[in-house]
Amino acid sequence: MNANSFKELQESIQKALVDTTRSAGQLANEDLAFHCASNPAVVPLLERQKSRLLDLVNDLTKVATKGTEVAAPGISDAEAIDDKWGGLVDVFDSLLEKADVCLDKYTGVIKKEGPSKPEKPTGAESVVIQDRLSRAKLRKPQLLFANPPSNHDTSPFKPLLKSKPHALTPLEECARPSKLPNGVASYAQPYEMEIKAARTSSIISTKREPVPYLPFTTTHATFVDTLEAVDVMLEELKGASEIAIDLEHHDEHSYIGIVCLMQISTREKDWIVDTLKPWRQELQKLNEVFADPNIVKVLHGSTMDIIWLQRDLGLYVVGLFDTYHASYALLYHKHGLAFLLKRFVDFDAAKKYQMADWRVRPLSEGMFDYARSDTHFLLYVFDMMRNELIDSSNLTQPGEDLLEEVMQKSKQESLQRYERPSYDKDRGEGLGGWNSMLYKTPSAFSREQFAVFRAVHQWRDTIARNEDESPSNLLSKKNLFSIARELPMSLPSLLACCHPLSKELKDHKHDLLRVVHKAKKDGKTGPEMRDFFRKGPSKADDQITVDGTTPFSKGVGAVIAAVRSQTPLPLRAKASQFWGSTLDDSKTGHPDKLAGHVGDHRLVLPLPDLTAEVFVDTKSPSASSLPGPIEPGSRAEHQYVKDKKVKENDVFVIRNSKKRKASDTRQESRDSDGASQNGASAAPEKMKLDTAAEDAEIERAERKRAKRQGRLERKLAKRENRSETQKGSAQNEPEPFDYENAPSVFHAKPTKEERAKNKGKAADPYAKSLNAPSGLPRVQRQTGGKSFTFTK
The missing domain is CATH 1.10.150.80 (HRDC domain)
Structure with missing residues (x-):
């Protein structure tokens, strides 16, 4: 079958599948039971199509399982599909595995038997092979290690060190386990004393001209996959003053994860070390360089790298400079290594290899170059960031030495100690609980x-x-x-x-x-x-220290202890630190229903009932004169409300909605007091006062209107005079200026006549704005209307 015929077959099959899927979706949206009940002629048609589809499924499963160990499930009716769905899944998996094998043979991942050595794939072919290998079931490399990882070992992790170069304290003292307060044994960080005592190298503290990096395209890295090559690399590293380090890790097909590659670069050379060899723990001889405080180790984002080096290779870093913390100190808006490479080197890292399966051997060209680029430019990036940190630091102000801040955070990264992941099945505590x-x-x-x-x-x-x-x-x-x-x-x-x-x-x-x-x-x-x-943290957790020196008894200390130990806090505290005893159920009479049905809710804050007693001022003299106890339901009949109710023969006035002056308010207050004292007899007097006030207000409004009219007339007169003046000046206007025949004005000095004529005068750019029409007058507000007085 040629390529064209295969493509036609593929398109026809795909079209048939799409049509079938679309038809099935349309049928699923119809009410088939209703159609069968309303039209009995539909029933035999549906049964005939159902039998046809079941026969097709049985035929396809028989063909797919022919020559394999998978048994084809026989489906007699539609109800049997659910029961035999597991068998159908096995058939589908078998088909997919066959397709994988065929694709692997086609792309060259699985070669035919022969003595010829496979060629190294390059370009797009290597990407295809890498993708196929990622999905293929590779043999676990950790099974070939001299010391394979033990996933069931829950004892404290003992450092892998066999010797301790550059030691301030001997290895024998660091190798002895110590007892923690909870009785669990633990091993100290072997290089803790050396890391804390290390002084900042002059390479870091002194501003220097950045050393240019070697071209990436014209240089090559050395692949280290033998112990002899490791020894050669070690001798060259001893002569370097700074090195760059990075790791490639894989944790998809490993319980704790494995280090697959280690990249090391100096100013002149790059190495890529294969850390999947059975002798991988022999790499701890590199501590002669990694633990040397006189050699600067530059890493980016070393949090997990420090842990992985200890766990898999027994390597410890003294004299670390982490460019990730430097990017934070310099307030960069991004902090990834790809951003730093683009910023300082203008190099674009191949992001498609970030999640690659680094267990694959041999490495493709793209993976090899990606791993090498992580450290090839890192020392130049270190030079640029070091100088920028020194320039941005202010040594005269405490807390503004950015370089010292980065070095302290880098030391904290180096002081990390690996511990095996634990699991508590009862409480679910632990790293992955x-x-x-x-x-x-x-x-x-x-x-x-x-x-x-x-x-x-x-x-x-x-x-x-x-x-x-x-x-x-x-x-x-x-x-x-x-x-x-x-x-x-x-x-x-x-x-x-x-x-x-x-x-x-x-x-x-x-x-x-x-x-x-x-x-x-x-x-x-x-x-x-x-x-x-709801089970709170234990009493021992309340005394956990945050920084190793300052214990917290409760409050914040309990929260930090719970976060560290993953101890759950109660959903509700016994007493609120903000509301006090407001949440106390014993005072409000509400039972605690939190442990009952989820849908049974009540107020979060059970405040007391708002009765009339709440509004009584117990300190006022009138409070004791209130007649007897106030009923809880008499909220609207409070004494204050009763005093404000309209009594018999009271006078009240209805006015238009107009803003009143303070004098009017005081006048109405006096009128109201007089009316309440004299009853209905004060009504005529009240009406007279209202009429006089209204007449005075109308008179004031007329005076304001007359003033506004006078101002408007004066403005119109000024405008007419200005227009006459402009007409006269237009008649005496000189001839237009001749720009073509006029002398040049560049650096030209005015004549004596011009200086005398223009002496004391300045240009007025707003002169012509006086000719513009004036704005509209202010809108006159509506005066107050009539008022009506009534008695009850």
Whole structure:
């Protein structure tokens, strides 16, 4: 079959699948049961199509499983699809694996048998091969290590050091375990004393001219994959005054992760060290350079690199300069290595290799160049940032020495100590425990869901340790929460919650289903999630120190202790630090219903009832004269409200909505007092006062109107005079200026006549603005209207 015919076949199959999917979606949106009931003629048509589709599925599964160990599931009717869905999934997986093998053979990942040596792939072909290898099941390189990792070892991590170059304290003292306050043994950081005692090198503290980097395209890196090559590299590194270091790590198919590559660069040369060799721990001989305080080690974002060097290779760094902390001190808006390379070198790193599978051997050309670029330019970047830090520092002001700040943070990175990940199945504590996962992704689980979540999380951790796989690669966080929410009771429903399906999960799917069944059954009588998290931190946690010297008894110390140990805090405190005893249920009479049904809510702040007693001023003399106790329901009949109610024969005035002056308000107040004293007899007097005030207000408004009219007339007169003046000046206007025949004005001095004529005069750029029409007069406000007085 040629390429054209294959493409035509592919397009025809794809079109048929799209049409079938579209038709199935349209049918799913129709109410088939209604159509069958309303039109019985539809039933045989649907049954005929259903039988045809089932026959096609059975024929396709038989063809797909021919010559394989997978048995084709026989589907007799539509109801049997759910029961035999697991068999269909196996068939699909078998087809995909066959397709993978064919693609690998086509692209050259799987070569035909022969003595010829495979050529090194380059260009786009290497990217295709890399993608295929990433999905292929490579043999785990950690199985070939002389000291393979033990994922079930929960003892304290003992440093891998066999010797300690540049030691201030001997290795024997550092190798002895010490007891922590909780009784657990622990090993100290072997180079803690050396890191703290190291002085800042003059290479860092002195401003120097940056050393230009060698061209990337005309230089090459040395691949170190033998112990002999390591010794040669070590001798060259001893003569350097500063080196750049970086690591490439893989944690997708390893429980704790493995260091796959180590890149080292000097001013003249680059090395890429293969750290997947069985003798990888022999690389700790590089401590002769890594622990030398006289050699500056430049890394970027060394937080995890320091941990990985200790865990896998037994290497420790003394004299670290972290360009990541330098970027923060210099207030850069980005802090990644790619940004620094673009800023100082104008080099674009190949981001597509950031998530590459670095276990692949041999390395493709693109991966090799990407790994080399991480350290090739780093020493030049260090020179530029060091000079910028020195220029930006102010040594006369405390806390403004940016260089010293970066060095202190770099020392803190070097002082890190690796500890094995622990797991507490009861409380879910530890680096990868379910406790921290629930804190980061809160979910309202029922008893059964909470029990299934804990059981599946523990099962995932156990299988990941046994298979030496990443827990997230075995069962993702999304799928874990999906299983806990859905509570699948059958294998098809369980597999539907686990897309995509990993190989390890496929091999242990029946065990996982049993775990879900048992956890759901036990969860009916198990603890609820909110009750579990109501358990506060222990008393010992309240005394955990933050900086090693200052203990906190409660409050902030308890919070920090809970964060460090992942100890859950109670959902509700006994007493609020802000509201005091307002939340005390014993005073308000509300029972604590938090542990009951979720839907049973009440006020968050149970404030007291707003009765009339709240408004009584107990300190005032009138409070004691109130007649008897006030009823709780008499909120609207408070004494203050009663005094303000309109009494019989009271006089009240209705006016137009007009802003009143203070004199009018005082006058009305006096009128109101007189009316309340004399009753209805004061009404005629009140009406007279209102009429006089109204007449006076009308007279004031007339005077204001007359003043405004006079101002307007004066403005019109001025405008007419100005127009006459402009007409006269226009008649005497001189002839237009002749710009063509006029002498040059560049640096020209005015004549005596011109100086005498223009003496004391200045140009007025706003002279012509006087000719503009004046604005509109102010809008006259509406005067007050009539008022009416009534008596009740």
